[in-house]
Amino acid sequence: MDTPAVEMKAVRKSFGKVEVLRGVDFDLRRGEVHALLGGNGAGKSTLMKILGGVHRPDGGTVTVGGVPADFRSPAAASAAGIGMVFQEFSLVPTLTVAQNVFLGREPRRFGLIDDTALNRRTAEILHRMGTRLDPRAPVGELPVGHWQLTEIAKALSLDATVLIMDEPTARLSHSEIGPLFDLVRRLTGQGVSVVYISHRMAEIAQIADRMSVLREGQRVLSGGVTEIPPEQVAEAIVGREIHGGLGRRTCAVRPGTRPVLSVRNLRAGSRVAGVSFDVAPGEILGVAGLIGSGRTELTRCLFGIDRIEAGEIQLGGKPYRPRGPAEAIRAGMLLVPEDRQLEGLVLDHAVYDNALLPSLSRIRRGPFLGDRRGAAVCQSLISSLGIRGATRTTPVRHLSGGNQQKVVLAKWLALKENGLVPKVLVLDEPTAGIDIGAKTEILRLTAELAAEGTAVVIVSSELEELLAVADRVVVLRSGAVHADLARDDIEDEESLQLVIQGA
Ligand SMILES: Nc1ncnc2c1ncn2[C@@H]1O[C@H](COP(=O)(O)OP(=O)(O)OP(=O)(O)O)[C@@H](O)[C@H]1O
Numbered sequence: 001m002d003t004p005a006v007e008m009k010a011v012r013k014s015f016g017k018v019e020v021l022r023g024v025d026f027d028l029r030r031g032e033v034h035a036l037l038g039g040n041g042a043g044k045s046t047l048m049k050i051l052g053g054v055h056r057p058d059g060g061t062v063t064v065g066g067v068p069a070d071f072r073s074p075a076a077a078s079a080a081g082i083g084m085v086f087q088e089f090s091l092v093p094t095l096t097v098a099q100n101v102f103l104g105r106e107p108r109r110f111g112l113i114d115d116t117a118l119n120r121r122t123a124e125i126l127h128r129m130g131t132r133l134d135p136r137a138p139v140g141e142l143p144v145g146h147w148q149l150t151e152i153a154k155a156l157s158l159d160a161t162v163l164i165m166d167e168p169t170a171r172l173s174h175s176e177i178g179p180l181f182d183l184v185r186r187l188t189g190q191g192v193s194v195v196y197i198s199h200r201m202a203e204i205a206q207i208a209d210r211m212s213v214l215r216e217g218q219r220v221l222s223g224g225v226t227e228i229p230p231e232q233v234a235e236a237i238v239g240r241e242i243h244g245g246l247g248r249r250t251c252a253v254r255p256g257t258r259p260v261l262s263v264r265n266l267r268a269g270s271r272v273a274g275v276s277f278d279v280a281p282g283e284i285l286g287v288a289g290l291i292g293s294g295r296t297e298l299t300r301c302l303f304g305i306d307r308i309e310a311g312e313i314q315l316g317g318k319p320y321r322p323r324g325p326a327e328a329i330r331a332g333m334l335l336v337p338e339d340r341q342l343e344g345l346v347l348d349h350a351v352y353d354n355a356l357l358p359s360l361s362r363i364r365r366g367p368f369l370g371d372r373r374g375a376a377v378c379q380s381l382i383s384s385l386g387i388r389g390a391t392r393t394t395p396v397r398h399l400s401g402g403n404q405q406k407v408v409l410a411k412w413l414a415l416k417e418n419g420l421v422p423k424v425l426v427l428d429e430p431t432a433g434i435d436i437g438a439k440t441e442i443l444r445l446t447a448e449l450a451a452e453g454t455a456v457v458i459v460s461s462e463l464e465e466l467l468a469v470a471d472r473v474v475v476l477r478s479g480a481v482h483a484d485l486a487r488d489d490i491e492d493e494e495s496l497q498l499v500i501q502g503a
């Protein structure tokens with residue numbers, strides 16, 4: 001047998017009193033794609049951060065290419081050929097794609113940064129990845145999906161022999177995933193070994209050779225992807241029996257109901273170029289489209305973050321043109337943004353403060369302030385969404401990626417618990433990075449809000465989810481509505497995919 005590319009044995013790690021990894025074995029063969037699965041907070045990122053030199057283990061051993069490894073820094077791991085695409089972005093928004101890719105390692109000429117070489121080498125990597133991303137584009141001006149591509153390019157530029165991808169597709173849309181998988185296959189063909197973390201089960205069958213499932217810091221299942229039935233994998237992740245898929249919701253809107261939100265010829269920036277649609281109270285409108293089609297920018301306009309340049313919006317029968325989020329919230333519009341770390345959370349504050357923040361600012365003298373009721377609401381959200389590792393007082397920074405996202409969603413669900421039902425709730429990729437156990441719960445709570453009369457606009461790259469929850473789907477292309485389809489007129493995911501790609 002070949003020496004494995006990586007072998008981790010009985011690895012243990014605690015944060016404070018909490019034991020997050022409880023003796024985990026993990027091995028990675030040369031040239032394989034090994035999927036690492038598990039619910040939010042199971043310990044996936046922590047295990048890989050040990051391999052990547054970010055954390056040091058409390059116990060156990062790690063070997064890379066047969067050589068014992070005790071990395072004291074990410075730089076040490078990277079020198080040993082370990083490349084890592086983090087779940088959280090580590091890019092500098094004001095720098096260009098190329099400057100980010102080679103940050104701290106810029107090619108130089110006569111002591112000065114050689115911009116020509118910098119851009120050329122980045123262009124080569126991006127070309128190998130099958131994307132047409134511009135190396136000179138400032139990252140901050142790109143849609144979030146392109147940040148992910150930049151992260152991958154950065155890891156590849158380090159000539160890694162082991163590539164750890166922590167939820168690389170959580171923010172990519174369907175058509176960007178194909179080229180990424182081609183790239184992964186090309187790399188494994190060259191002997192690169194890949195650890196692939198994802199919550200999207202369909203991807204695992206497509207890309208991975210073997211898989212391991214972590215649950216509560218222990219490996220509970222491991223083997224060849226084709227050898228283990230999907231139900232068994234799902235049960236290993238969740239830790240109990242589960243039934244069926246997402247299931248389809250039945251529409252709650254009576255025909256002829258007047259729209260609560262009407263958007264006409266909305267224009268803003270370079271990506272929203274004449275969008276029109278209506279949403280009725282109680283209706284769930286899905287928004288589909290490729291990266292760059294203007295989905296996120298549309299949500300930002302609706303919430304008053306981006307300036308609206310032309311067009312008209314009516315909200316609840318009144319003209320609506322928010323000059324900022326505060327105005328949007330006052331008018332009854334809420335947004336759960338795509339980039340939750342940047343826009344949705346105060347990382348150093350406790351779960352309680354984050355989850356109840358919007359409620360607190362809305363109910364000045366309500367029964368909420370610092371009382372038992374607020375605590376109870378917070379506790380019930382922690383348990384219904386399965387926010388692992390959290391009590392009310394845990395700083396959000398200490399939660400796993402997926403659990404942080406659950407806190408953002410909890411913010412809006414807490415409003416409803418207090419009888420504050422927004423007119424319109426806009427969700428941008430609400431379940432990206434969320435485990436299969438909580439996904440169903442989030443969609444159920446969304447449908448519940450709709451049943452109480454909220455109009456929901458939900459942007460998602462996961463078509464299965466859109467089809468399960470939406471009454472209608474608008475497909476955006478180049479900043480305009482390309483198709484506006486009733487759910488009943490969409491046969492299946494594939495046919496929707498064809499509309500999105502414009503085939
Ligand atoms: N720096 C830290 N301080 C305290 N606790 C931490 C820290 N980092 C992680 N944890 C805890 O360790 C546990 C495992 O986190 P980890 O990020 O490894 O989960 P994960 O499997 O990657 O989850 P996700 O799917 O949500 O990304 C969580 O309960 C988390 O709260």
Ligand SMILES: [Mg+2]
Binds near residue numbers: 044046087400402
């Ligand atoms: Mg993680």
